[in-house]
Amino acid sequence: MRRAAVLGKGALAVHTCEAITELPDTVLDTVIPTTPEPSWDLSLTAVVRSRWPNVHVVDSGDWRELEPGRCDLVVSVLYDKIIGPELIHATPQIINCHPGRLPHYRGVRPVNWALRNGDNLAGITLHIMDEGVDSGPILAEALFSIWPDIDEVRDVWWRAIAHGRRLITDTLPQLDRIQPQPQDPTLAVTHYSRDNHLLGERSxxxxxxxGFPPDQQPGSGR
Known part of the structure; x- marks a missing residue:
């Protein structure tokens, strides 16, 4: 029986927990919520404690409280902290759900940047986690249309979450069969928090x- 952990926030992290509980020979062992949890989405902590009371919830939100090697599968879903190499290298399968196209939108606020750049396509991506910023090999992605003249950040964010649910449902049962595809580093663009002032009206x-403080906006996380 393999043990799994979920790190992150909101409805998509809750859905990931649900998907993991459906996997054969897998038990949801630990959940590490983003802290503080955003008020604009489901509370991961509240849902887990209600539905899976035997799952350990790390109230501090600190990934370092997960003992390296304890879990065979770790899934980061919109988690807002950089996970260190000690956990990455000790976990047989450690993946990240990133709300943007890769390698074009690594880093923070990929939704905001896609709209700022006038793109007609956005995406959400599952990739193997390495020591870089959203730079690991891609497992699966979902691309969808956006309309910069019409869409607000909130519209594209929730569209990404909807596509992410299907992506996670389809991908997690196939992890052992999928051949991850390396990203093309020549196409990579990484955005950092220090760049947020360049977003203009898309910030x-x-x-x-x-409706939210800057650090609590849905597009602000990884």
Whole structure:
């Protein structure tokens, strides 16, 4: 029986927990929520404690409280902290769900940047985690249309989450069969928090008015 952990936030992290509990010979062992949990989405902590009371919830939100080697599968879903090599190298399968196309939108706020750049396509990606920033080999991706003249950040964010649910459902049962595809480093662009001021009107949840503090916006996480 292999043990699994989920790190992250919101409805998509909850869905990942559900998908893991459906995997054969797999038990959901540990959940590490992003802290503080955003008020604009489901509380991962509350749902896990209600539905899976035997699962260990790390209240601090610190990935370092997960003992390296304890879990065979670790899935990061919109988790907002950089996971260190000690956990990465000790985990047979450690993957990240990134709400953007890779390698074009590594780093923070990929939804915001796609709209800022006037793209007609956005995406959500599952990739193997390595020591870089969203640079590991790609397992699966879902691409979808966006309309920069019409869409707000919130519209594209929730569209990405909807596609992410299907992506996770389809991919997790096939992890042992999928051959990850390396990213093309010549196409890579990485955005950091220090670049957020360049987003202009796309720095907020909507162009007219943001309903959340900057560090609590849905597009602000990895």
């Amino acid at each position: 907020e949840w909507t162009r007219a008015l943001s």
